[in-house]
Amino acid sequence: MTYHHIDPADLPETEDYPCDRRGISDAAELLALHAATYEMAPGEQLPRTYHYHQQREELFYVVSGPVHVETPEGEFVVERGEVFVAEPESPHRAFNPADADSSARVLGVGAPKSDPGLPYEPDE
Secondary structure: OOOOOOOHHHOOEOOOOOOEEEEHHHHOOOOOOEEEEEEEOOOOEOOOOOEEOOOOEEEEEEEEOOEEEEEOOEEEEEOOOOEEEEOOOOOEEEEOOOOOOOOEEEEEEEEOOOOOOEEOOOOO
16 A cells, blocks of 8 residues: 655645646656646736646635636636536636735646646637
8 A cells, every 4th residue: 555645835846837836646656646736826827828628627626715717608716615627628727816815725636647738729
């Protein structure tokens, strides 16, 4: 049996990311599940781009917030303690508005791990 007890604050920040991202998947050697924590200062977004996944189901648990999620159907406001789920083929972009009073923190998980985000262009 193998177990991992991880404090995300001890993990390095992911380079070239628009917010403070700490990757749990690699630290825990997860094969099928993507997991990371994100902290977004006002004006920062969680993903690198407005995107969707072909197969991955994604779940964002808001630790502190609120967090806003842009979708083609409109903008969702996800409060602390709430969950936002994006099914495959569902474009989304989570962000903390520039006029927010404080940072927002999110635990993001998704599977399969190996399904990269594909850019979504709302005008196309």
